[in-house]
Amino acid sequence: MILTVTLNTALDLTYRVPRLLPHTSHRVTRVLERPGGKGLNVARVLAALGHETVVTGFAGGTTGETVRRLLSECAPADGTLGDQLLEITGATRRTVAVVDAGTGDTTQLNEAGPHVSPHEWAAFGERYARLLDDASAVALCGSLPPGVPVGAYAHLVREARARRVPVLLDTSGEPLRRGIAARPDVVKPNAAELAALTGSTDPLRAAQDARRRGAHAVAASLGTDGMLALTPQGTWRAAPPKPLPGNPTGAGDAAVAGLLSALAEGLPWPDRLTRAVALATAAVRAPAAGEYDPVLYEESLPRVRVTAL
């Protein structure tokens, strides 16, 4: 199975309002509730692709219960999405995306997350090690909740490497900086995360720097420009079909699912990138992160152009 780790799961709320006017009162005209946190989004795409997938990380409180219920409701009926989240005392955070129906713009409000105790973090380490025994690949995704050490991903990368389980890291800031030094197989930053890590706004130069810092491969998602991959097997650009209007939230998570599923199937890098870019394209047309338009995905696959640099 493919394992995804979400240490800071979330109850994602999307609120539609006719128009967002600061310092006034708004009647929310539509509420969407989704299981959230990058790793959960990745897992939902993997399961929809037919991969046996297991999620782990932390969930707690009534918000955590809601996340787990929503996750089970959106899992495929064939049981390919397993819930191995560890229950903790603190309550899972909420995120609120306020969509202005007039402009389509989104204002995001993210709670920080529950405090994770040292005991809970240690218990997670045991569960993670056990789950790695059955994993063909693992993705470590998103922010760290309070209480989890900033070097958490470095530790989890080393554990996976020691068991020869390919590991992909998708985070930002100091957890990314520390995690890269532990030599993950793949990192999947976006342009802003790469620039924050390396100080360079040139994606090619920044990706080269990220490899020097320890990443075996860097697959950078560049929005409507597709992806750029620097790997031990070569360097490629993958350009998407003509960009479509839609919701870019979750496109990066769909790309991670594409990279990871193709890696687990033993496909070469150009095929991994094709799948990642086609899924990201199809995710932009879906209403929420963790979802994609399957028809658009199939249509996009032959239209992604991968070029060796």
Place this chain on the structure above:
Amino acid sequence: MILTVTLNTALDLTYRVPRLLPHTSHRVTRVLERPGGKGLNVARVLAALGHETVVTGFAGGTTGETVRRLLSECAPADGTLGDQLLEITGATRRTVAVVDAGTGDTTQLNEAGPHVSPHEWAAFGERYARLLDDASAVALCGSLPPGVPVGAYAHLVREARARRVPVLLDTSGEPLRRGIAARPDVVKPNAAELAALTGSTDPLRAAQDARRRGAHAVAASLGTDGMLALTPQGTWRAAPPKPLPGNPTGAGDAAVAGLLSALAEGLPWPDRLTRAVALATAAVRAPAAGEYDPVLYEESLPRVRVTAL
């Protein structure tokens, strides 16, 4: 006991952000969770004043569970706040108040609430009638969730009147218009609600109109101007001590608790108004609706000036 009715209870979330900038992403630096809906706020103030109080209305889903848990946590230890909320299938709504830490301004996002089925509404009617048997007064507070008939408050006012239980109505819009026609003992609109009801922005004229429409007494809350009461016993203005900076949310609910507790104790109108205005003043200094500063309340009582008109 005193009964408060909250048909559209809420999980009230207060998010503090450094600065609210539409169409950007925000890290929420502080989250407060409170049991919400006007009638729950009124009940918490009544219980803090030492009155045996019971809340009823609807609660459902994990948000409803959270509201009930928070309500029990903030109830006085002596058990004077009873929970007689009726469990429904739909999930209790959330409200999100986003406080800009720079300006102190609040942006409010209110979910509409769960759909209440005809069966659930009928079950509520039975519970309400049973609770009225032990009630010395009842307050009907706030908005109606979807599915509840717009004439709901008119029906609940008539039920209370038929049992000779004094009934106070605090709502707005069409539910207020219909409810007033059923001849409640007291309505407690604010200036905006009075103006919307009557078309007049002069509070005295508008309150006279509201009495003509059926309210036995009108006690209008006028913000920092205090209250204006038109009653069968006379007309009074109640002016607060010098207004203090703070959070006006919940001041109206504290005023309702003041009116209702003094009514239940058989106090005359000037004393009811004194208590209502002192509580509203003390609520402005509390962090959330349903709470008040007890020292400031005691200090304010002798400083409220009530004038017969």
